[in-house]
Amino acid sequence: MTPGAQHPNEPAAQPLRSDAERNRERIIAAARTVFARDGLSASMASVSREAGVGIATMFRRFPTKAELVDAVFADRMGAYADAVATALDDPDPWNGFVGYIETACAMQAVDSGFADVLTMVFPTAKTLEERRNQAYEGMVQLIGRAKATGRLREDFDASDLVLLHMANAGVVNATGDAAPDAWRRVVALLIQSLEAPARGVLPDPAGHEALYKAMLRAGQAGSTAPAPGKSG
CATH class of the missing domain: 1.10.357.10 (Tetracycline Repressor, domain 2)
Structure with a gap:
């Protein structure tokens, strides 16, 4: 990537962090709902569906289920x-x-x-x-x-x-x-x-x-x- 191509991406960094935080909160809220209903046997995929985020987004925020359990x-x-x-x-x-x-x-x-x-x-x-x-x-x-x-x-x-x-x-x-x-x-x-x-x-x-x-x-x-x- 050329140096000139990096500048347009820099202002987008802050909104991306905000989006990431919103996704994190959505995932936690969804996990509370899913785990309360189905127990911890519920899959990460079911949480991602409840949250309305992709499974890759789920794993970026919470690489392991234990980390999600801790947050919830x-x-x-x-x-x-x-x-x-x-x-x-x-x-x-x-x-x-x-x-x-x-x-x-x-x-x-x-x-x-x-x-x-x-x-x-x-x-x-x-x-x-x-x-x-x-x-x-x-x-x-x-x-x-x-x-x-x-x-x-x-x-x-x-x-x-x-x-x-x-x-x-x-x-x-x-x-x-x-x-x-x-x-x-x-x-x-x-x-x-x-x-x-x-x-x-x-x-x-x-x-x-x-x-x-x-x-x-x-x-x-x-x-x-x-x-x-x-x-x-």
């Missing part, structure tokens, strides 16, 4: 962390613990994508994972306090929270709009089973490392998406 759900993971903080502030740790479970499961129930997010790990989604870790640290404190009151069964393990969210996500995704309140009964059953005195003995917990591997594998499966073969 970081704020909701922040709200999830806030729910833990609210639970910690409750003067009755058992009430705080129950309130947290009900709030977190309700968040899953209204958004299939977030139902999945709580059962998956995305190591490259830095903001989302930082907020998840913040919430987890708070829950470990809350579990200890609830046990100290004698209301939470002693053999409950913090890793059981992952199983609880997996169970609720399964109910939410299976029942959908056919039985939209079914999750409430499942959560009530789970809460009642957690209250002391314990009735029976639980098997050994799966453990943090094993469940992390399961969540990581689920996140990797949910993030798999082929790069576009040609620009669009």
